Amino acid sequence: MTVLPVAPAGPRVLVPVRGRVLSGGPATFEQGLLRHLPAAAPGWTFVYLGARGDPTADELAAASGAANVRVATTRMRPGVLWDHLAVARWARRVRADAVFHAFAGCPAFGRFARVVVLPGSDHLLMPELLDLRTLLRGRVFDHTMLPFADRAICLTERHRRDFLARAHFPPQRTAVVPPGVDPLFRPQNPHVARAQVRGRFGIEGPYFLFVGHLFPNKRIETALAALARVARDLPHRLVVAGGRRWKTRDVRELAAAFGVAERVVAPGPLPRGELPALYAAAEALLVPSFYESFGFVAVEAMACGCPVIASTGGALPEVVGDAGLLFPVDDVEALASCMREVAGNPALREELRRRGLARASRFTWERAAARVVELIAQAVAERTGTHRPAPARSGVL
16 A cells, blocks of 8 residues: 555654564564554554565554554565664655554664564573574664664563663663453353364363463473373363474473373464463463563453463563462472362352453553553654653663
């Protein structure tokens, strides 16, 4: 689509859309927020900039249902040069007052304000758990993009605290914007959900659920070890909805190593549309991660009325609160105890369901979009004022 000249009453904001380049939490955040951002500032104009051949920008603009959003495309694929060259060029072309990056990007050149959502703190806290590509991408962002940001957005207070502890960046230019939860994830009739799961995956009887990519930080081994501990007491299976990423073995090999191969169902990565029924029919979602800057799957599960058993890794206690059961990171016995407690106590399951629904209702994309608009407005005001704060020093401690 060609970008048409517009004369908005408010700022013009260029929004680079990474689209298919993203997966997992970053993709969920970009798609959820950009569906709601234009409606949060009806007097502004937003230009969604996508890569040619990737329809995500067009889809998000259409899904917003707003008249104040345009779409533009570039030949370049999202990456470092895309941010510094294509994004900067388009910002000048549409006379943008600000560039808002929904995930880890920030052009170095231009007079516009820059607001960016930070990546997780994994590359700062646990580089040994990442693959080389992910680690280098984080380092490049820290050193070549972050210094130029007027505002840096974190998803939780823990995310912000860990970022500031290791990055050279002014605290007053950071903010916390909790994400929302997609309306796709909502309570379902458990009998209907179980019938859907039985028909789609052939799963009979109760099960625990794990959702997410498989790499060392996610600690699938902890879940399998706990399943092995409870296997004599409980008939439950473990459904693993996710694919292998890096530095981990295939989940079937791991299950065999823990002696629970017959108890594990591994359908692999699933479309988001198939997850609500899996959540709703599960006895509980297991989130054994070593560290999470947020933890989207925990909120999705709570929104579906699924009890959550999560580790104390990173921001999970902040996100789950008293709506789930928490256990110390890598404590297999504690996780197994939580699994037994939830499986054997229907009253507890109902209480966790009730608390989870209430807690999930706090996470809305409308609220997140309104806060992002506030931050963009602040950054634009600073840029158009008589003094702009000096660029932050780059790097990590």
